[in-house]
Amino acid sequence: MSQSPDPHGAEAGSGQEGAPAPPLSFDAEILALLPQLRRYSRSLTRSDAESEDLLQDCVEKALSHRTQWRGANIRAWAYRIMTNLHLNARRAVARRPSVGIEAAESLAESVPPSDPLARNRLVQALDTLPKEARAVLMLVAVEGHTYQEVAEILDVPVGTVMSRLFRARQMLREKLAAENVIHLRSPR
Numbered sequence: 001m002s003q004s005p006d007p008h009g010a011e012a013g014s015g016q017e018g019a020p021a022p023p024l025s026f027d028a029e030i031l032a033l034l035p036q037l038r039r040y041s042r043s044l045t046r047s048d049a050e051s052e053d054l055l056q057d058c059v060e061k062a063l064s065h066r067t068q069w070r071g072a073n074i075r076a077w078a079y080r081i082m083t084n085l086h087l088n089a090r091r092a093v094a095r096r097p098s099v100g101i102e103a104a105e106s107l108a109e110s111v112p113p114s115d116p117l118a119r120n121r122l123v124q125a126l127d128t129l130p131k132e133a134r135a136v137l138m139l140v141a142v143e144g145h146t147y148q149e150v151a152e153i154l155d156v157p158v159g160t161v162m163s164r165l166f167r168a169r170q171m172l173r174e175k176l177a178a179e180n181v182i183h184l185r186s187p188r
Helices: 026-045 048-064 074-095 101-107 118-128 131-142 147-154 158-179
Strands: none
Touching: 026 048, 026 074, 026 131, 048 074, 074 131, 074 147, 118 131, 118 158, 131 147, 131 158, 147 158
16 A cells, blocks of 8 residues: 655655654663663662662563553653662562672771762762662752653652652751751860
8 A cells, every 4th residue: 555645755654853752662772761770770879880780670570571561651661670670679688698799899988088079979978868768869859850750750649659658858958957067166
């Protein structure tokens, strides 16, 4: 069956401007999510190496379980996979605790070096938040998810998302305000 040309001489569905883009394939949609998933995995693990492992595990699981995706919101589905993988890994570590090399290296250092850059202060302040509060803050403030999407990703009620976000912002504000104090020495 041939397609009839439009009044401008182009065939219908030829990809001209104004025509809807074809839907992305499942693999392409997962690929498009990689930057967001990478940021989220970094916020969960707070370690470059662990975040890359978590990202790889998440993508592998999403691709191998593509038949379980119901076609609704692939982004929320991928975030949910990552969240579950991270929680399962944390539970496994809790059952057999150990100290990683990165943690052991910092044990010898009594005081972390001060850093005047605001970005480093923010990262340090984020690292002090409880993991639940940090996850909600990152998903809403950085990744731009709605409260409903975050509730689905974390499998909690929307009210819990809202209260965790409120507390996370409050703790972050207090931490940054406390670190903004400049102590002056008195003259001798």
